[in-house]
Amino acid sequence: MNAHSMAVAGTPVTHKGEVLLSVENVSLRFGGVKAITDVSFDIRKGEIRAIIGPNGAGKTSMLNCINGFYHPQEGRITYKGVRRAKVRPHQAAAAGIARTFQNVALFKGMSTLDNIMTGRTLKMRKGFFWQALRHGPAMSEEIEHRKVVEDIIDFLQIQHIRKLPVGKLPYGLQKRVELGRALAMEPELLLLDEPMAGMNLEEKEDMCRFILDVNNQFGTTIALIEHDMGVVMDLSDRVVVLEYGRKIADGTPAEVKADQRVIDAYLGVAH
Amino acid sequence: MASAAAAVADTFPKLVLRNARERGARVAFRHKDLGIWQSWTWAEVAEQVRAYARGFEQLGLKRGEKVAIIGYNRPRLYWSMAAAQWLGAIPVPVYADSVADEMAYVLDHAGAVFACVQDQEQVDKVLSVVERLPNLRHMLYDEPRGLRDYDHAKLHDIGDVIEAGRAALKDAAVSAAHDREMEQGASDDLAIILYTSGTTGRPKGVMLTHFNIITAAEIGCGFDGLNESDEIIAYLPIAWVGDHVFSYAQAIIAGFCVNCPEGPETVVDDRREIGTTYAFAPPRVFETMLTLTMVRMEDAGPLMRKLFHYFLGVAKQHGEKILNGEPVPLGARLLYKLGDIIIYAPLRNRFGLTNIKVGYTAGEAIGPELFRFYRSIGVNLKQLYGQTEAGVYITMQPDGEIKADTVGKPAPQVEIRIADNGEVLYRSPSIFRGYYKDDEKTAETMTEDGYVRSGDAGFFDESGHLKIIDRAKDVGKLNSGELFPPKYIENKLKFYPNIKEVVAFGQGRDYATVALNIDLTAVGNWAERNNVVYASYQELAGHPQVYEMMAKHVDEVNRSLAAEPMMGGAQIKRFLILHKELDADDGELTRTQKVRRGFIAERYAPLVEALYNGSTQADISTEVTFEDGRKGVISATVKVADAKIYPVTAPAAKEAA
Numbered sequence: 001m002n003a004h005s006m007a008v009a010g011t012p013v014t015h016k017g018e019v020l021l022s023v024e025n026v027s028l029r030f031g032g033v034k035a036i037t038d039v040s041f042d043i044r045k046g047e048i049r050a051i052i053g054p055n056g057a058g059k060t061s062m063l064n065c066i067n068g069f070y071h072p073q074e075g076r077i078t079y080k081g082v083r084r085a086k087v088r089p090h091q092a093a094a095a096g097i098a099r100t101f102q103n104v105a106l107f108k109g110m111s112t113l114d115n116i117m118t119g120r121t122l123k124m125r126k127g128f129f130w131q132a133l134r135h136g137p138a139m140s141e142e143i144e145h146r147k148v149v150e151d152i153i154d155f156l157q158i159q160h161i162r163k164l165p166v167g168k169l170p171y172g173l174q175k176r177v178e179l180g181r182a183l184a185m186e187p188e189l190l191l192l193d194e195p196m197a198g199m200n201l202e203e204k205e206d207m208c209r210f211i212l213d214v215n216n217q218f219g220t221t222i223a224l225i226e227h228d229m230g231v232v233m234d235l236s237d238r239v240v241v242l243e244y245g246r247k248i249a250d251g252t253p254a255e256v257k258a259d260q261r262v263i264d265a266y267l268g269v270a271h
Numbered sequence: 272m273a274s275a276a277a278a279v280a281d282t283f284p285k286l287v288l289r290n291a292r293e294r295g296a297r298v299a300f301r302h303k304d305l306g307i308w309q310s311w312t313w314a315e316v317a318e319q320v321r322a323y324a325r326g327f328e329q330l331g332l333k334r335g336e337k338v339a340i341i342g343y344n345r346p347r348l349y350w351s352m353a354a355a356q357w358l359g360a361i362p363v364p365v366y367a368d369s370v371a372d373e374m375a376y377v378l379d380h381a382g383a384v385f386a387c388v389q390d391q392e393q394v395d396k397v398l399s400v401v402e403r404l405p406n407l408r409h410m411l412y413d414e415p416r417g418l419r420d421y422d423h424a425k426l427h428d429i430g431d432v433i434e435a436g437r438a439a440l441k442d443a444a445v446s447a448a449h450d451r452e453m454e455q456g457a458s459d460d461l462a463i464i465l466y467t468s469g470t471t472g473r474p475k476g477v478m479l480t481h482f483n484i485i486t487a488a489e490i491g492c493g494f495d496g497l498n499e500s501d502e503i504i505a506y507l508p509i510a511w512v513g514d515h516v517f518s519y520a521q522a523i524i525a526g527f528c529v530n531c532p533e534g535p536e537t538v539v540d541d542r543r544e545i546g547t548t549y550a551f552a553p554p555r556v557f558e559t560m561l562t563l564t565m566v567r568m569e570d571a572g573p574l575m576r577k578l579f580h581y582f583l584g585v586a587k588q589h590g591e592k593i594l595n596g597e598p599v600p601l602g603a604r605l606l607y608k609l610g611d612i613i614i615y616a617p618l619r620n621r622f623g624l625t626n627i628k629v630g631y632t633a634g635e636a637i638g639p640e641l642f643r644f645y646r647s648i649g650v651n652l653k654q655l656y657g658q659t660e661a662g663v664y665i666t667m668q669p670d671g672e673i674k675a676d677t678v679g680k681p682a683p684q685v686e687i688r689i690a691d692n693g694e695v696l697y698r699s700p701s702i703f704r705g706y707y708k709d710d711e712k713t714a715e716t717m718t719e720d721g722y723v724r725s726g727d728a729g730f731f732d733e734s735g736h737l738k739i740i741d742r743a744k745d746v747g748k749l750n751s752g753e754l755f756p757p758k759y760i761e762n763k764l765k766f767y768p769n770i771k772e773v774v775a776f777g778q779g780r781d782y783a784t785v786a787l788n789i790d791l792t793a794v795g796n797w798a799e800r801n802n803v804v805y806a807s808y809q810e811l812a813g814h815p816q817v818y819e820m821m822a823k824h825v826d827e828v829n830r831s832l833a834a835e836p837m838m839g840g841a842q843i844k845r846f847l848i849l850h851k852e853l854d855a856d857d858g859e860l861t862r863t864q865k866v867r868r869g870f871i872a873e874r875y876a877p878l879v880e881a882l883y884n885g886s887t888q889a890d891i892s893t894e895v896t897f898e899d900g901r902k903g904v905i906s907a908t909v910k911v912a913d914a915k916i917y918p919v920t921a922p923a924a925k926e927a928a
Contacts, residue, residue, distance in 0.1 A: 146306075147305065150305035150306045150307075151305065153305075153306070154304070154305055155416065157534065159303075159306070159533040159534055159536070159537050160533070160534060160536035160537045160540070162306060209417070212417075213416060213417045216417065216419060216420060217416065217417070217419060
């Protein structure tokens with residue numbers, strides 16, 4: 001697959017720095033259901049970190065814990081060296097964590113441009129009153145934001161759908177718009193929940209390239225959940241594998257691929 | 272003949288400087304980027320090109336070396352051409368969508384030492400074949416995205432190269448020497464090498480001088496009265512001669528503005544925003560626009576739909592005549608005017624053709640219906656016939672003399688001659704200087720007296736318009752020595768909605784014959800209305816009344832062939848209607864629905880024999896393949912009918928100036 005050569009050309013594994021986010025002994029329960037049990041791993045600055053595992057392994061729950069949507073009963077999550085108490089999603093967003101969703105969550109009736117513009121909400125300085133007037137300082141601020149949004153549109157090559165309502169777009173493009181909205185926040189940590197689900201090969205290759213480019217050009221740290229093993233192995237620097245809410249492996253793609261427990265989890269094993 | 276501009280500015284860099292002097296404040300290039308049309312005036316373009324050329328020189332580019340240009344239509348890629356020409360280097364534009372292997376061939380054959388490319392995609396493509404390109408020294412790119420971590424020893428951002436050049440030009444001595452370098456350029460220097468896409472064999476590099484291109488561009492500008500107020504959108508491949516002449520040469524000669532769209536997908540919207548006055552597109556572009564509109568109209572409300580179809584009917588009846596300035600009754604004129612207000616004008620706006628002065632279609636034959644549609648709604652669409660070797664123009668349609676089935680009269684300064692085998696030969700000041708590194712092919716293509724063999728067969732009709740029949744190698748001869756153009760005959764018959772497929776026979780025989788396929792939908796519809804009962808295609812095809820209908824069509828075609836020079840001998844003497852539909856599954860058609868004449872002649876040998884031995888019917892049984900792969904046999908008795916041959920009325924082929 002093309003993604004492989006791109007990975008070789010695009011991401012030399014050099015700029016991975018200190019730990020940006022660490023997850024320590026986290027457990028999450030919904031009543032009697034244990035979604036996550038005693039999971040620890042870290043995400044280093046500038047890396048692409050994949051979280052993989054069979055269905056129901058707790059991957060999305062993990063992302064939800066990281067961006068404050070769920071609050072784990074046990075364990076702790078440290079972001080940029082600060083241990084977090086009960087963070088709410090908007091606080092996580094303000095701290096530089098953006099995400100996309102497994103099921104596209106866009107405003108269907110709004111245009112691509114407006115959807116991505118909503119990603120700028122947290123960066124708006126002028127109040128509601130000024131924005132509504134759309135005059136003076138609010139106007140110049142909007143132009144600034146528009147410039148950022150246009151850069152993202154250019155980056156993701158979605159110029160042709162700039163003015164189209166998102167609901168009318170094919171799925172692959174909606175996913176791209178959603179990535180655009182997350183990028184509009186200029187995040188430090190980008191959480192991608194199955195960015196390539198339901199895409200055809202060409203769309204996947206495009207998305208791979210965008211993810212690599214985001215990482216490469218903006219230095220954004222990326223944590224992604226993905227089922228396509230080829231993609232995961234090509235894109236990510238390190239992979240953490242979950243099964244039934246527990247961590248069963250953690251390491252480079254090559255290490256993980258050779259791990260017997262991972263093979264068992266994916267291929268199934270006689271009990 | 273010396274061109275008018277030659278006295279002062281005889282190369283493109285000189286012309287760019289002339290534009291900077293004479294119309295420095297006018298906008299020369301626009302590029303939609305970040306949702307906004309960014310623009311550059313002629314003065315800015317001249318400054319950029321000058322600095323860029325200096326940047327090239329600092330990287331070691333020398334006179335006579337080749338610079339490959341790869342990418343979609345971007346201002347800086349056009350400037351790369353001018354900057355290379357400044358130093359006397361020769362730009363070689365390459366099709367951006369060609370695969371790495373083809374690209375490697377062209378780059379290697381041209382011996383390109385520099386490659387100016389659009390983005391990471393093209394950089395990767397060139398890098399993937401770099402070991403086959405020993406001459407390549409540097410690569411320059413327009414868009415830096417994704418290229419940050421690449422090894423930049425031989426890779427440069429065009430912006431940086433221009434900056435470096437600009438910094439060096441601050442030194443007065445360097446600046447003066449740099450201008451002297453440009454002054455050395457002469458009109459007989461090679462301006463560009465354009466590789467023809469090459470449907471057969473490897474691409475050939477067509478060498479054109481500044482004089483060739485300037486002459487060609489002046490022909491076009493003069494013919495349609497182009498001037499500095501015109502606007503065009505550049506979206507066709509930069510390696511194609513049409514784009515090079517339209518978006519580069521003519522823009523620089525006439526000083527009009529070239530608009531580069533955001534991307535290939537946004538062309539239609541961008542064109543609407545600009546309101547281009549001059550357009551050039553292959554037929555499929557027009558076809559796609561029309562199809563999209565028709566599909567959308569099906570979703571419109573019933574009133575809108577009714578209005579739309581009613582006024583399209585009015586346009587079909589009167590629109591073209593009004594555009595051609597022919598007399599039209601006052602009532603029809605008023606009705607058309609009304610239609611213009613509520614339908615045609617919004618439609619033209621939708622297509623981005625509101626301000627259009629002239630639109631050209633070229634590249635392949637355009638369907639007459641499609642062509643007339645655009646003309647009927649008031650778009651002055653014309654056809655032209657051109658080739659890379661000609662510096663594009665061979666024939667063009669003058670205003671008021673537009674026909675759907677001809678490609679027009681010889682362009683100014685172009686002489687055309689029809690060879691004995693029907694091949695169109697042409698000569699003009701703008702014809703090429705030969706194929707790069709291929710004297711053998713050049714010799715094959717040029718006649719001794721300086722004409723170029725076009726490879727297409729055609730003839731002049733009674734009004735002096737050229738008609739292209741087919742590729743010359745496909746045109747055969749009857750035993751009598753008369754021309755036999757199978758595709759031309761087939762297309763004439765296929766023009767009737769009742770006829771679906773046609774196979775013409777006649778190569779090496781005494782006369783021409785055809786085997787027909789009726790169109791089951793159209794003829795079935797007719798049968799229903801006329802109480803003709805039938806159970807199968809085979810039965811309908813053999814029906815006497817259907818034979819009568821076909822005889823009428825064949826008769827009309829014969830009459831029209833008789834009236835055309837050199838075509839009279841190819842009239843259809845006998846015909847039959849095939850008992851089964853030709854099918855790609857049986858190998859009778861190619862997958863692109865073209866008839867495979869040779870194969871059909873073999874498969875239906877008894878029928879072909881009957882066409883020539885005078886019998887009135889023949890038995891045939893053929894094996895057919897059903898869609899599920901099973902095979903069966905269809906047998907039938909097929910009637911053979913005679914057709915009337917008309918005396919040839921057209922004068923013998925005449926020479927046109």
